[in-house]
Amino acid sequence: MTVTATEICVLTAALLACLIVGSLHLKVNLWLYAMSTLFIALATAAAALEHSETGLFVIAILIALLKSIAIPKFFSWAIDKLHVYRDLGAIIAPPLAMHAAILLFSLSFILTKEIPSPAGPGNGWFGAAGGISLVFTGLLLMLTRRLAISQIFGFLVIENGIYVFALTQTKGMPLMVEMGILLDVLVGVMVSGLLLFKIQKSFEHIDVGQLTQLKEP
């Protein structure tokens, strides 16, 4: 069993994502997210080298540009604009949540062990684990954060995880589908970013933990 460069990049990205859970500072989160995404772009590039597919290169560049530069820039701008720099945390404390994230990181290795990879038995295990771990981390992030903006981060991490999973577990998703997904994510981020400002405007905060008006009596 060999560990490829792709897998190393992926695992690094997953660990970086785990670190996001540990901090409540939005800017730190953003930076960590950008780094994590960059590693994913690197992983894509490595995979492109491995399978010598030019299409993947294009995607790697797109990810690097859009997800690790444009989106963080946008949110950084939004943070400044909203004057919110720190999340309040929900359910469990951040350090504890980070430990949980790391636990889930290791759990994902156990969960993905049995996944048969098209590249042959044993191959792609770490990649799958990284992907699943990212999904878990993202979910955890969404669960343990109160601010709307952090929930978007969580969602982005989940999206990253799924992308990683697709990258490592399949041989070449159709390009059109990949692009469509990327576009959707982008639009989604834009829409939710827009909503962010609306929430700030209407409620004078972006704490979604307080949005509990709509419920059963």
Added chain:
Amino acid sequence: MTALLHWLTFLLSIILLPVLTLGTIRKTKARLQNRIGPPICQPIYDLVKLSRKGETISSTMCGVFRLSSLLAFADILVLAWLTPWLCFKPWAPHSNIFMVVYLFAFARMFTLLGSLDSGSAFGAFSASREATLSLLVEPAVLLALVSLGIFFGSSDLRVIFSHQTNQTFTDSAIWIAAGLAIFFSSLVELSRMPVDDPTTHLELTMIHEAMILEASGRNLALIEFAHALKMSIFFGLASQCFLRAFPQFNTFNVYSQGGLNIVGILGLALFVGLLESLIVKLQWRKVPEFIAYILSLSLIASLAAIGAGVIK
């Protein structure tokens, strides 16, 4: 010719027996109280007197009151024709147990309505009590008759009361049980002691007398006569039951049977007079318990009949 004779005797007994029964009871009671008492035929004189008088009715009443006594009377007459209370009774169509019981209910229902017509509280309270009693006593009467029906395998009273089989001990026992049940439930049906005191003078404790409180003149005559006739019918049935308990009864010819029957009815009247002199009226709340005993008597009779059927 014999048919005509039968009819004549029958009509005569319908007219005379009720009055004599009533008279016997009164006479017995008077004698036991060390009074001479009215003659046995006194009820006849009473009725004649009543039918000569005019009626006074409440201005609240509508036609229901007079209609009720009329229909109740007619109903009891029909019953007298249908029910084999006398063994020399002429032919009548199918006299079904259930029909007989419900024809009695017919009369009772009209009496109840009549008592409610005046808007008087006495009549209404007694009607309410009468309805309560009937709830308990109707099953008793019905089961007493049904016990005979079960034993003789028919719901037609004609068949039951003309049964001529070689009598066994079971037969006698069932006849006696049914007779007792019919007799005792008749005490309730007829508002006699210990359930109701027909000679009481306090409206609040009366049952039957309060229901007819507003009646007078011919109307009262009808009611009184119907009541007396009803009594004879019940006593007739009961006395026949007792008589048929003796195997020898079937061997007698029809005249002696008829004579015994009449003697039986008057004997029962005598017994009632005796009873009424010896016991007191029960408190209203204790009455249901008394009727419960009667009902269980009927039940025992029916169960015995079923048991006899199963053993047979």
Added chain:
Amino acid sequence: MNFFISVTAIPLATVILSLTKLKVEQLRLVVPVMSWLQFGVLTFLSLPALQNNHSFLTFSVDFSIEKIGACFLLLTNFIAAASITHATCFFANEKLVGRGEDPQHEKLYYAACALFVTAMSFVFLSDNLGLLWVSIEATTLFSAALVYFSRDKHSLEATWKYLIICSVGIAFALLGIILIFASSQHGAIAGGSLSLRLLVDHANELQPKLLQFGYIFCLLGFGTKAGVFPLHTWLPDAHSEAPAPASALLSGALLNCALFSICRVTEIIQVSGHSFFATFLPISWGALTALAASFFLIHQVGIKRLWAYSSIENVGIMLVAIGLGSPPLFFFQALNHSLAKVALFLLSGNIIQSAGTKELKQIKGILQVSPSWGITFAAAAAAVTGMPPFGSFVAEWMILSHCGDLVQRIAAGVLLFALALSFIAVSLHVGRILWGKPKHQIAVLPTFSSTLIPLLLCIFSLLAGSTCLPTFFFD
């Protein structure tokens, strides 16, 4: 490419028209026409598929359609056209009760609506699982704009929950699709494929474990979008906060899209021979959803929340139909549900305008306010709760009578219970609304145009149940 243009041309034109400086009154005349035109175009396009029973009509590489898909496509566009037509009247009345001052919002609504409907159409048209996913995600994004229409705190909250929960759910669906794609790469199809037709054809050769997990994730993902219990949490909020015509679309069309996606994926796994999994899971989950939703119906306070939960209940029933492996049955139930539920939502919109409140307790005596509304409302409520002679009775009866083995029979029992409970709960609320004396000043007087569309929908629902119309789907 031609195909692509023909499908998107009219909606794009609508979008452009809506974003120009056209007056909103003019737009109200144009948009319904456009939507009916679009319905016509799509009918024309899918006509061959409707005539053929079992063959696919291929438009281009990734786009094809078969009979049931075409039926769904037409249903969705029909519902959309009806809803938009009613919306024009609805928004005109909205002015009367002092809401919706900004005409820009309404114009945006029409634009978003056109895009939303197009995205939904692509759900039925796409043969490619990836594109299917993209379309579903697009519906979420576009409909978010519809939910956010009234731009108050509540609608904002509803939109946020809708967006986040559905996006997370849909993300899982994507994971599921990737797993299915991975399963196809294990020797079944060279290089793997996302084409549904290919996947169904090669279902036996797919890697079973991956397929199974892919199915689970898809069920979870699309189930979130469809509102199965306990993933339904966003649904009552979104449905009650959106303006009535948009709620109608969400309930009558969007849920069908999500369920249709589940149906397509289920088809693969049922053909693959792991049918136990693909039968047991949707049936039991569907029954559970219906049961839970019927309980939710009991203590409802909001008129539109009531219908939202009723939609969830129907989603449960449709999921059972999917689990039974009968797409026509699923479609028939969806058809009836959509017709009746859209009528209900549209009428509820009218009633809310008239009563000035969404609270069930405050609304009384609608039968006195307007017998035509009242009777149509009662009829639609009867239709949605599965009363004869409406179509849903026949559909539910067929679903119940299809339940054969033990698990299915238990599910049928649960469904019977849920149906009874939901009928009782719904009619309790409906009775309270219809009967009695009106509590409020009547703000909007009932007009012919505000009753027309719901009435027509009810009549269609009636025809679906009391004529031989359904035999068309069951050939």
Added chain:
Amino acid sequence: MQIQDMATFEMLAVLLGFLSLALFFGHRKHLKPAIPAALTFLASLAAMAWLILTWGHNFHWQTQAPFLLGVFPLTFEVDGLTRLFLLLLSTLTCAVSVFSPSYISHIAAKTHAGQYWICFWLFIVSMYAVVSSADAITFLVAWELMSLASIALVATDHSHQSVQKSAFIYLGATRVASAFLAGGFLWMHSITGSWTFHDWTFCIESTYIPAFLILIGFCIKSGIWPFHIWLPYAHPSAPASVSAIMSGFMIKVSVYALIRILVFGALNSLWIIAIAFALSVISTFWGVLFALVQNDLKKLLAYSSIENIGLVVMAIALSLYARAHSLPTIADLAIIAAVFHSWNHGLLKCLLFLSAGAVDAQAHTRDLRSLGGLAKRMPWTMAFFFTGSFAICSIPPLNGFSSKWLLYESFFQNILLSPTAIEKGLSLAVICLLSAVGALAIAVFVKAMGVGFLGVARSKSAQRAQEAGVGILVAQAALVILCVASGANSEFVCRLIAQSLTSSGLKVSYTISNGLPTGTVAILLSMLAASIYMIFLKTSKVTKYRTWDCGFGSLTEKTQVSADSFAQPLARIFRPFLRYQNSAKFEGADRRHFPEEVTVETQIISILENRVYLPALALFGGLAKLLSRLQAGSIHLYLLYVCATLCLLLILGMTL
């Protein structure tokens, strides 16, 4: 083939006719009631004529496309049994349509006439359809339509909260009933593969559960204990014209269906028969017991319906039992009793409800506590109500007795013929109970008659009552004539029923050799009464004077017996079942010793409602509340649900 085309044509005609009527009348709030009533009358008359003219012929129709129910054809069948029930329906509809015009004008202010008539027609037509349906789906469709229409009719006067409440209770009960039926039908379909009632037999063990479900469904809808709870709410709330049909026919639809499905299907499970038997015995007793303490005239009638439907179901159960034990004479007798009693009770209850409606319309109240003295003001209504009451108390020679006698007789025969002592004893107990119930029924109706019609009026509105309109009287008179006629010719009717049942496929023979002399008794009774009146009473001199007042004078309406106090001695005996709740209110300045006004109110507490149904409803409510806590509004919670579901599914996926 031709007949099938005819069915399609007829369907079309009915649909179009209905549609045009709906369009013409539906939107009119005010309407001359004579027009729709005349239409109803003519249609019912036509139906009756058709039913009589085609006597002895069986018809079977199946609709063709496009008149399918989705993919299912509608199938109808008219055979002997159907015909008997349809004839009852058309008779009742005729009577009610004669009754309606003047009655409806009394309630016009509270009713939307167009909606009322549309619902009424739908109700009637769907009942025709239910009874003549030949398969489960047609049955259920018509059944649900019948229920929906009747719910709408119950809620005719929906501005009252109490009416709404009744409608809701009725609605709940009826839906639960159809859920049971649907369950049973579906189950039977999965066993036999057929929807047609003809193909269903309940002789093997696997069919017992569906048979049980079907039984429960029909028991709910016909108001058998303990499912009767809806009936005393629904029947009084509806307008009299509707409650007459509901009580007169709608609850008999269940009886019909029980006969059609279970008796024709030869159910032989002793357990189910025993359950049906036990429930019906309890219903007769319970119904009459609660009727006794009702003060609302229509509520009293509704409870009496529970009693009578109990009798009918009892007869059906006995018939099933006897057939299962191959005692054909008893089975035949009992099934004839069931059908005959359904007929009689239909006529009688319709009559009584119409009378009660007339009283309600004239005196503006149905509360016995404020009625009284109507006899002088409404003599005809009184006469009809009294006749109906006598008949329903099964007083010979009226029709109520004839059918009840059959029931008695079949139990009596069962004592004679059934093989084991236990069954004999049980039959004896039932006879005993029946007679007690009969006596109670007499008390009930004496109360209704005596307190309602006799004595002095207890309220101003009762004082001002006038005799009802001609239509109202004619309708009642017609029903009275039918009651008397079918009572006097009971043997003929029994033979007719036996023949009809035989022609529908159930071999039934009427074997009583010497029948009841009801006719003779009737004639004799009336002749005797007439002659005694002529010669004895007519010539009597009558003086009118005050009621006997012990010399105190000033008897008022308050000194009469009240409805409550009339029932009190009986109610006291049944204390365990009838729980009273007394509340007294003292008013006045010195309230303690010299109150100006004392109000005492007695209320009956329904044990079943308080101990069973309300807790059950509370359980559902509590569950719903518990479940709605899930929807707490927090998005984090919602995301947690997603995670939890994911985990659950993954575990499921790994283990399966």
